[in-house]
Amino acid sequence: MDNWIIxxxxxxxxxxxxxxxAWFTHKYVMxxxxxxxxxDHHQKTPDFFEKNDAFFLIFASPSILLFFFGSRGELNWMFYIGLGILLYGIAYFMIHDVVIHQRFKWFSRSNNKYIRTIRRAHKMHHKHLGRHHGESFGMLFANRKYWQKSQKK
Incomplete structure (x- = not known):
């Protein structure tokens, strides 16, 4: 198989x-x-920045290290793992901070079924203000029950 496919x-x-x-870390660490x-992400303050934003650095660190060690000489498998982490981070940021929480007003609210489903699942996660009894800890893939509830009416 060609290297680019691998x-x-x-x-x-x-x-x-x-x-x-992300699911595991969100549920058991965050x-x-x-x-x-x-x-402070669940119990909002008027500040733009949250302590929760520190997780950006925590998740970015392995990607940065993998890019560094994976680009010494020829690009190796570590570089491509770092790239996968980076791409997930970008997708997470776009869905979580831009589309769901609208911290950046780049897009208007979408009526797309996927977006409605992800927003519903995240809303159910945020209905719990404390650290216990939460649900829907993932971000990009929602449970089937949220897909069924977001059918267009």
Whole structure:
């Protein structure tokens, strides 16, 4: 198999794997021992920046390191894992901060079924102001029940 196909699979596989990493981290770390950083995302303050924004740096660090070590000499598998993490981070930012929370007013509210589904799932996550009893910890892939509830009326 050609190298570019292998590298594409590594990048796409990492992108998909990152949804699981994000789900696990959100449920067990952000709503666990690092709730101190995530709390202000559920209990809004008037500030534009949140302590929760620190997770951007936490998630970006492995990508940066993988780009560094994966680009020494010829590009290797580490570079493409770093690329998959970066692409997931961009997608997460666009869906979470731009589309759902509208922290950046780049797009108007969409009536697209996928966007309605993701917004509904995230809304159900945010109905819990505390760290316990949450639901829908993923971001890009929503549970089937949210797809069924976002049918166009």
């Amino acid at each position: 590298n594409l699979f590594i990048t796409l596989g990492t992108f998909i794997f990152m949804e699981g990493v 709503h666990g021992w690092l709730w101190v950083l995530h709390k």
